[in-house]
Amino acid sequence: MILKDKVLKYIIENSMVKQGDKVLVALSGGPDSVCLLHILNSLKNELDICIYAAHINHCLRGEEADKDEGYAKELCRKLDIKFYSKAIDINNIANEKGISTELAGREERYKFFNELKDELKLNKIAIAHNLNDQAETIIMRAIRGTGLEGLIGIRPVRENLYIRPILCLSRKEIEFYCGKEDLRPRIDKTNYEDIYARNKIRLKAIPFIEENFNKDIVNTLNRLAYMCNVDNEFIESMVLESYNKYCLEYNKSLIIKKDAFKEKEALLTRVLRKALMNFSGVCNNFEMKHIYDIISFQKGSTGKSINLPNDVKAINSYGDIKLEKNKPNRLKFEDKSITMKINDIISETLDFGLGNAKYSICFEKIKFEKHINFKDNELIKYFDYDKIKNVIIIRKRLDGDKIVPIGMTGTKKIKDIFINLKIPKDKRDEIPIVTFDNKIAWIVGIKVSDEFKINKDTKNLLKISFLRKEF
Incomplete structure (x- = not known):
């Protein structure tokens, strides 16, 4: 079967797209994503879909990473596909969050893809996982002690948003396709270094199993994933029936x-x-x-x-x-931070203190109204409620804190802002910092971030009022 037809059949069998869908392809520039982009582009008229591409430059491999981005951009130009890219210092983000560069990279990629989804009104995000990725995932999960759901591995469709059209292709088939179409994808040399667990499975475990136990282990593990998925669907139908029988929202x-x-x-x-x-x-x-x-x-x-x-x-x-x-704690003045979930806020008043600065803070979720005076005063600010996904934290400043000031696209260090405003050092730790989803939204009384500003599409507001008790 021609590989393009194999992918088309897989897309249809798994109901990945429908007519008129706008599909964003995650394009690294490597063989998998290049194959995915090229095949989807060749099928776009048959499927009646529109293709976009997004690339993240992780800034991990210097000039090589820049060449990856240049290749991806040029490929999209040749194919007449709209291309979006973003450079992110993944090492810096990983260090700030205390996580691996692998996890930080994944988080930032999906964050960027979802930003584009909202901005461009996209319907699907296509990821270039393949048969070999599936086999590696199953081995990794088995080693960690997964259950039945874990053995399903990578799903063809997740959340009716993320689709994996070439999950039916092996790495050899992908390399063959790229060669046949003279695509000349970029090769990330770190994929051949056994520095990550997945790389060790790819480079050592699977070849060892193929040589000593089962030369067709990749397809065998994919059949296992399919069978587990069939069984799990049956079990989930029973779970839903029992859930409706025994569980009651009240x-x-x-x-x-x-x-x-x-x-x-x-x-x-x-x-x-x-x-x-x-x-x-x-x-x-x-x-x-x-x-x-x-x-x-x-x-x-x-x-x-x-x-x-x-x-x-x-x-x-x-x-x-x-x-x-669990009800949120009513914090006392001597507490140093407040953490709240955005979904818990309707109207809430809490006490907060930093050093000699004492405040009562009022959080209110309200509907957008044109008559609201958004320039009320420096201790009352309004933010786009729907741009906040999860957690609000109010705390003192931390080393390395940065903000994107209103009207700007780049970040500015809070330390530099304090120095420019000649705020005494002994007072800087008494100025509350408001963060949304770990991004600084407001240096209270001083500056507001551009990232959560109100615009013409704003429907709901988060009003935060600081009432100074004593200073």
Whole structure:
């Protein structure tokens, strides 16, 4: 079968796109993403889709990274595809967050893709995972002790947004296609260094298995993933049926009836996990140990409670388990920071203090109205509520803090702002810093960030008012 036809069949079988979709291709410049872009572009008329491309320069490989970006841009020019790129210092971000460059890179890529999705009104984001990536993922998860869902590996479609059209192609097929079409993709030499766990599996584990146990291990693992997915879909249908039977949303809480705990362990654990994820709205941080904590706890005395991740509290009520949100603490003046989730805010007033500076802070979610005086005063500011995805933190300044001042595109160090304004050193740690999703939104009384400003598309506002108590 011609590879293009193989991909078309895979796209149709998995309902990846529909007519009129605008599809963003994650384009690194390597063989996988170049093959993906070229095949999708050749199928765009048949599928009736529009193609865009996005490239992240991670600034990790100096001149080589710049050449990757140049190649990707030129390829898109030749194919008449709109191209978007962004340079990000991944090493700096990884150090700031205390995470690996691999994880930091992934987070920044997806962040950029989703920014473009919102800006360009895109329908799908195409990622260039292939059969070999799938095999490597399954081995990695098996080594870590995954369950059935983990053995499904990489899904062809996730969240009806991320699609993987060449997950049906092997790395050899991709290299053959790139050679046949004379695409000459860029090669990242770090892919051939065994510095990451995935690279070690790719370069050592799989070749060893192929040579000593199963020369067709890549396809074998992909068949395993398919079979696991078939079984899991059946199990999930039973989980949904049991969830609807045993779980009841009531007055901002979720009640899991005690009869659920009579079910088989395989079903019960999945129902509990679904309950936790549905109630919290968060898919991560819940582990099997938390599930078994609930099962053990349910057998104990009524009235007892346990705290779980994502601000969830479980209460034993005569054998029923009631999930509630932990109420935010009312902080005292001597506390040094405030952390709140944006979804919890309707109207909230808290006390906050830094050194001799004491404040009452009022948070209000309000509808956008043209008559609002947005230049009220330096201690009252309005922000676009819908641009804030998760967490609000109010704290003192930290070394290396930067802000994108209103009207600017680049960042400016807060230290330099304080120096330019001649703010005494002993007063700088008393000036509150407001951050949204770890980005500085407001140096209170001094500067507001451009990233959360109100524009013509703003629908909801977050109003933050600082009332100075004493100084």
